[in-house]
Structures are given as C-alpha cells and as structure tokens.
Amino acid sequence: MPSLANGLVVGHRKLSKDMYELEFIAPEIANECKPGQYINLKVGNELDPLLRRPLSLYDVDKRLGSITLLYKVVGKGTQILTRTKVKEYVDVMGPLGRGFKILEEKSNALLIGGGVGIAPLVYLARVLKDNNCNVQVLHGTDTKNNLVDFNKLEEIGVEYILATDDGSFGFKGFVTDFLKEKINPKEIDYIYCCGPEPMMAEVAKYALVNNIDGEVSLEEHMACGVGACLGCARKLKSKDELYVKVCKDGPVFNINEVELNK
C-alpha cells in the first residue's frame, strides 16, 4: 500500500552541472516499489513552491529500504531540493502510478532513455536483470557532462551505450540515429522508452515499423498523483473523446497507445 513518509536522506550528490542523485530511507515505501512508478516529493515546508514534485524511482534497495532519485534542476522546486542535506528528512508519498511490465526470463529488452529520462530505466534494468533478461541500455544526452553514474550500471551488469548530440562521448548523434543504424530489430523483444516526447515519438515509430511491442513513460503536470484531481489528462490514440490520467493509469503506457507530441 502506498503511504506518506519522512524519508531520511542518506546520500545526496551532484553528478554534473544540473544533475543530482538523492538517496533516502523509507522502508514502507521502498518495499512497495516497482520499476516505472514514481514518488511525489514536497520540497521545502513553505507555500511556495506549493505542490509536490513527481520523481521516478531511479533505484530501489528493498533490503535497506532505500530509494534513489536522479533529478535535473529545471526550476524552483528542483533548485530548492539541491539544498537538502544528508540526515535531513524529505516528505514523500508513494509509490505512485502503474509501472513497467516485467518481461519473462531470457527476453531481450532494449531500454532507451533521453536525458534525465534514463532515471526510471535504471531501476527497471536492475529488476529485468534480476529476472535474467538480456538488457541493453541506450542513453542519449546533449553532452558528456550530463551523465548518470556509470558504476551503478556496471554494478547492475547491463550493456550501456551512450550517444551524445555533440559527440563528446560515445556515439555522436541522437540516440534514435544509433537505434536505426546499429540495432538489429530482430534481436529485440520489447522496447522501454523514457525521454523527451519527440524522441519517444521516433522510437514509437521505429517500434511500429519493426513490429516490436513496448512501453513509454510520460510526464504531465500533476497535482494529486492519485487520480483524484483529473489534472494530468492525456488522450489515447484509440479513444478520441476520453482522457487517461498519467498519474494513475500511467505514467507507463503501451508504446502505441498514446499520442506523443512531436
């Protein structure tokens, strides 16, 4: 059962210019977590900023009861979050939403992340790996600086390919270019994707053309995170007149189910 908790911060570090990794202990919440879900975090105790911020499960350690977040500073809330110190508490509710489908043993999974969209894919990689799947992670970023922690991916033991827009590291170009040029669609059973929508739209097209099933994780402005406010609406491709709630019906949707903004 999801719950509300004060998570004890046990780790917080800057990974690059605007990327941070924050780890806290909240066993009741950690214990319920599935890859693709997220938590809602209150930054600061004041009325500005007011609403909670949704952040994906970047990694979860159920034994320790810890949850790790990977976040990018984009505005007021994430800026304030950077000031959180180890030993302080964060006010967290979750886990929220519907997570990724976990493939059967031996399946071949391709995880494609753009920018901070890599966050939910890392925990997913861990769980898929634990389930004996073959996991390949493609990650596109603008430049070498905005990296996640390689050690974590190494520890999980998955193949990790980085594509940088400026070629400062790994493959030079978009991750979608790499996908089209270097990946053999025949070797892929399922695609998981999270990142900027134009990127996800490209990946969805690739999946459709190559007849590969998969899932994407969406972002939408949220208030409640539990399906109560109807604020996070998204149109499905199939149902013209009705909306789904990203917070509860998602954030993970089938790759062909949702309309993606190009």
Place this chain on the structure above:
Amino acid sequence: MPSLANGLVVGHRKLSKDMYELEFIAPEIANECKPGQYINLKVGNELDPLLRRPLSLYDVDKRLGSITLLYKVVGKGTQILTRTKVKEYVDVMGPLGRGFKILEEKSNALLIGGGVGIAPLVYLARVLKDNNCNVQVLHGTDTKNNLVDFNKLEEIGVEYILATDDGSFGFKGFVTDFLKEKINPKEIDYIYCCGPEPMMAEVAKYALVNNIDGEVSLEEHMACGVGACLGCARKLKSKDELYVKVCKDGPVFNINEVELNK
C-alpha cells in the same frame, strides 16, 4: 547611505531554545550603522514568506564590517532563518530608521530591555560606553533559558542586571519591579527602553513621574522599511489626527511622545 547587500554569514549559533545570534559581513552597511537602527532581511528566495523581516542591530563591528543580529523564533520567517549556514549569504537592506540619541560623556544611562528587546540596547551600550557614559543594563526575561550572551556585555564592560519572571536567575520578578524597588531615579539622566509594550508603558510612566527623559524603540508590521508604503503607522500622543511611520520616523521615539499599548 543605506544600501542593499549580500552579507556573508560568519557566525550563527543557538543561544537557547528559541534565541539565535547571527553575524554577517557587509561593510557598506556596517559602516553606516547607528544604535537603534535596524536592517531588513529577506529570508529564503521564494515568494512565501514574501516580505523582508526587520531586525535590530544587536552589535556592529565597523573595523571588520560585521553586523550581529539577535533574534527570537516566533514564526515562519525566523524559523527559516535558523537554517542559514555559515558561508552562505543573507540578503540585507539598511541600515534603516532613526537610531537612539547618543548621550554626552559622563552621562548616566539606564537601558531597560524586555526579552529579545535587549537586542538594540547591546549595540547602544557599546557606543555609549565608547563615549564614556555610565551604562547600566536591566534585562527582564521569563526564565533563565532565554539569555543573551553574557560575555558580550562583559566585554563591553557595562553593569548588567537580569530579572527573571520565575526567579530562575537574578532578580525574581518583572524588570519594572526592579526598576521601582532598586533604582534611584536621581542617579539616572536618560532611559532607553525596548521590549513588550506593556513593559515600555510602565517604564514611560516611571520616567514621567520621575521627570527623566528617554527613548523607546517600537515594533510595527512593515512592508518597505523606507517610508514609502505608509504601512507602519503609529499615533503620536500630541498629534491626534496624524500618524508617524515607525520604519523611518522611528523605530526610536521619545519616551513620552508615543501612545503605548497596555
């Protein structure tokens, strides 16, 4: 000239349950300071809390360019202020307002503070002492816990008498009782007073009865601190129809000039 500055915090410590001492470096401001003036501090960078908080000059070191504040946690703003760390910056404007009159050499000054109202009297004591006045400080607090830093007063070299409501330290009773019982009005040239209004009202009565001149420092809710918004109005005893501005015409007023709430 008063100015706006980022003061580098060089000291911040808890003195007791809800009293804190914060020292920062802001030479441009420190250099202009007179006892009885105050600064306007912005706590946090967000829109809640919104307005600056007025805080008195508790001590000033013009050689180092430092200003020390003594503050009591009473609400949102002062609560947030407690989180400020050494090496961080505070956003300060000032010095603001009209300060205390500085007595001539050899005068006998009685400084009476109630609670955190002692703050402006400490810097005043220093300046009066530097001017070779005889300075006696009476300080009333509810209990022993809420003390200022004795060392500071010892260093300044003034006589300091504490009265606690519960008798846990020094004289047992109100500081005004001490005043009436133990002080010889003939030996006092001038009274400076800052504290809760009922206390100041009592002291003002004492001054009137004993024909001693003096000054009080008032508090009023403020927005601008510079006389622009007319938010901090107070009625003078003499002028029935017109208000003075505590922020600019004060916060220091003649002890018989203002109406004090009992």
Place this chain on the structure above:
Amino acid sequence: MKKNEDKSPEMIVNLGGLRLNNPVTVASGTFGYGREYEDYVDISKIGGIIVKGTTLEARPGNPPQRIFETPAGMLNAIGLENPGIDVFLNEFLPELVERNVTVIANIAGNIVEEYAEVTRRIEKHKGIAAIELNISCPNVKQGGLQFGTDPKAVKDVVKAVKSETSIPVIPKLSPNVTDIVEIAKAAEAGGADALSMINTLMGMAVDINTRKPVLGNIFGGLSGPAIKPVALRMIYQVYKEVDLPILGGGGIMNVNDALEFIMVGSSAISIGTGNFVNPQIAEDIITGLRDYLEANSITSIEDIVGVAVQR
C-alpha cells in the same frame, strides 16, 4: 493539561439540516470519489466528502494542459470531466455508502433543467446527504455568462433544485462577482439551506517560451493559499448580512487556517488544494480543531463560529 473525558468538545455540526460528524469536509474535484485517497487517510472519519462535480451526461473535460502551479496557489481547467450522474450513482456511490461516508454530491449543468434532472436522479437514489450546487458553469441560455454571477439565475437554479429534493441544497458561490452579498441573498431567496464559498477565482498563466497561455482552456480556476484572504473577506461579508450557515474554504492548509474560516462565520470548512500537498490534511485538521477546543476549554465548535465578525 488534564483532560476530562466526559467533556470532550462537541464537533458535530448542523449545516442547514446536513449533519456532519465534524466540521471538516473535502472539496469537490480535489478528492475524486474518496477511494483515490483511501491509502492515506481513513475517509470515513472525514466530516463529509464532496465528490467530483457531476453532470447529467458524461463529459470528457478540457484538453491538456489542465493544471499549473502559481505562487502559493494553482490553476485548474479540468472542464468538469466526469462519467455522468448515473455512473456515479450506480458505480461509485455504493462503496462510499457502505463505508458510512457522508457523501455530498456536487452538481453542474448548462441549463436549469439539467440541474433539475440530475437532482431528480439523486433524489430517487438513497445515500447522498446533501447537494452542493456548482453554479460556476456557463449558463448557455444566458449567453454563456456563469449562473453564479447573475442573482436572478442563482435564485432560479436554486429554486428548481430545491423543488426536486428533500435533502439540503447548498449553492457554491463564485467569487468572481462584484457583490457577493447580493448573490448570497439571491441563493437564500431561492431556498438554499446553506452556502458553500468560495469556488475558484478565474485566472491564467503564460508560458513565455511558447508565448502562449499555459492552459489548454486559456483560463482556469485559481485555488490554494493565495486566495485565502479573498475567501475570508467574502465569508465575513456574507455571514454579517445573510442568515444561512456557511461551508467555508479557499486555501486552507492547516488548523490555523481552518480556525480563521470558522471565526469569520463558517460552520464547517472544506479543504481542496491542501489535499494534494498533504493527503492526510483532513485528519490532521480534525485533530487540530479538537485540540484547540480542548486547550481553550471551548465546549462546542459552534461557539467560535463568527466570533471575529463585528456586527
């Protein structure tokens, strides 16, 4: 402090015939149908749950983006997305009734007859304790101006609904008016049992990068602490002039806020945006109010309703 168990303060309130176990309700549109928050709070302990606004037919709601944070507040332009009254009554209501929740329906429509028909269906069903009338919808017969901004329309719609039902009818006033007292009096004239106030202030935001309004609907309703001063003022004005009990809300985030609303004349309070920030806020405020009454030796919450109003 010693607590006398026999004299625990009275928290039950009577809101124009609607009996609430305590004065704390959750506002329409912010608590779904209750079950969404079940993991976080015991919903049967809340004084009353005002469910999402319901119309006769299902409505899809507005295109995204539907919400946006503003300084100490938020904008929403949900557009009354709801499955229609019949789905609500048949599929969502039963489990609430079973759990002994005091359910207040919130109904909306574009013409008076729509309100009346929704009311008839509610009346036929059992299980709803009161009807909150959302009159901030465009009145299509009046050229799209909101019902809630025209005294005559307010009176008409309240009257139409009252005549169809025996349960208390509580019009929810829009704050986007020149004279809230005039509107409140019109609701009274229509036969309202109590007044709910305030609904959201109309606002908007601009995305300076796209140079377009943020919300798909351009305009949205402003809620949260930002609007609290306006809500308190309007409730004060109405409490002073109109003799109906008030369900007050707008920006309540803690027990002190709740007390402010009660002191300006609210017999009960509603929490909206606060649920998003603290999903346990309703329970927290119920506890806080009880503690306040005990600490101040006040025997009943009713004793402090309107104490700040100078008559």
Place this chain on the structure above:
Amino acid sequence: MKKNEDKSPEMIVNLGGLRLNNPVTVASGTFGYGREYEDYVDISKIGGIIVKGTTLEARPGNPPQRIFETPAGMLNAIGLENPGIDVFLNEFLPELVERNVTVIANIAGNIVEEYAEVTRRIEKHKGIAAIELNISCPNVKQGGLQFGTDPKAVKDVVKAVKSETSIPVIPKLSPNVTDIVEIAKAAEAGGADALSMINTLMGMAVDINTRKPVLGNIFGGLSGPAIKPVALRMIYQVYKEVDLPILGGGGIMNVNDALEFIMVGSSAISIGTGNFVNPQIAEDIITGLRDYLEANSITSIEDIVGVAVQR
C-alpha cells in the same frame, strides 16, 4: 552573442499619449514620492513613477494595523493617507521634476467633483505627465459602493477628469467586479487614454489569538504574486475586447512576470509589492527586458505586446 550597438532594442513606449522611456513603472502607494527609494535605485531611470494616491484635502489614513503578510502576498489598508494635492504639487513634485522623472499622479476622491478639482490643480501646475485615476474609493454619492464597480460611475468620473485636463488620463480598474470588460468599455466611453490594471483584490485576515480581524480597517487590498493569475486573466480579457493601451501589473516580481504581462497585452507594466522585496527591482526588470529583446532579436518591446492573446 554578438551585439549590434546600432540596433539596440527599442524600449520607449507610448501609453495613450504618455511617452515612457521604458515600459517599467512603479505602482502608486508602493514607491512613496520616489525619494524614499533614492538610496537604492536611480529613480530617473525608471520609465515612470506613479506617486502615492492623492486627494483634495490631506487624509490621516486608517488606524493600525495597516499591513499583513499573506501567502505570496500582502494585505494593506493604508486608507489613502496623504498630505493633499497642494502639498504634493508644491513640496514633493519639484524635486522629481528637477531630476527628470516621469511623474504620474494617482488621484482619488469620494465624489466626482473632488476628482475634477484635483485634476484642475494638476492641470494648472506643470510637471505631471499623466493622471492615473484610482476608482477603488467609496463613491459617497452612490451609497459607498466603489466607483470602480459601476460602469456608469466609471464613465462619469473619467469624463469629468478628461474635460479638465490635456494630459493623458488612465483609469485604474478594480478587479473586484463581475465583468472587467464592461468596466473597461465604460472607461473607454468616458474618454480614457489608457487603462491601468489591476488594483488590489479585497481581502482580510484573522488573528486567531485575539479572534479579531488583523487589520484596523477589517478589509484590505491583496497585492503581490498571489494575485498575478487574476491580473493576467483580466488584462487578457480587456486586451481582446477593448482598443486602449494597458498599463499592467499585479504581483510582478521579476522579468519573466513582466513578460507574461506584456504578452497578454500590457504596453507598460507597474511594479508594486515587488519594490518592498527588492528595492532595485525596477532597474533589474528594465535590464532584463532589454536582455530578453536582444537575445531574441526583437527590435521593439511593442512587438511582443499581446502575442499570447488568441483573437
């Protein structure tokens, strides 16, 4: 980025005949008579200074407490404390004129004739660039309801003032109305040269310890970031329907806020509460706007006025 010195963006705006060196003004009642902020900012660089509201005779103002902080906002109930128009013109104005400040007077009254008389005195004097009409005062002839809430009264007072002066007349609209467009049109019909919007929302706060309203006057005006969404919405509505330039404000705290106001149709902006938080805000926003125009290769500020409004 290379900067072409010859093509630095145009910041001059024309507000219904009022020429401002840049679109940034400071709002009435928040910047005194300019000199109060002289230590912090070069007041001659500000597009225009709207001085404290002035009445015919001196007014003492309201009893304390006059101000109170609210979530992302503040309440004020100053009560138009001012020394009267003659003292202003003779004692405060000359030094502003000497410093080349563009001074906009803000005038108020309880009857139309009072507005007219103040205007005549301004007209006789030189040195004032425009008149902002504060119509949020109680109209004593109309039983105390504000001028600003009644279209007919708005039209009458604008007309009366216009007929007494040759400088631009800018009514400042009250947001406490059902239909802001109707009021704006009434001001236009009265001959307004531009519109200033918005004034404060009426609000209040309660001290739960004393169980009394916080403000001596009970009600006060809500300003600051809290009201920004309401201000943007009203300006959007008026820009769409009325053909007058708008001086927009309400909660502006930084250059992004200023851009939002410009994009919904403000030709110039006014900063009120923001001055209290950052006494250098006007200069900061002037710089910020210039930087924005340069970074986006926009040649004149006028090019982005109203770009977010869908017609």
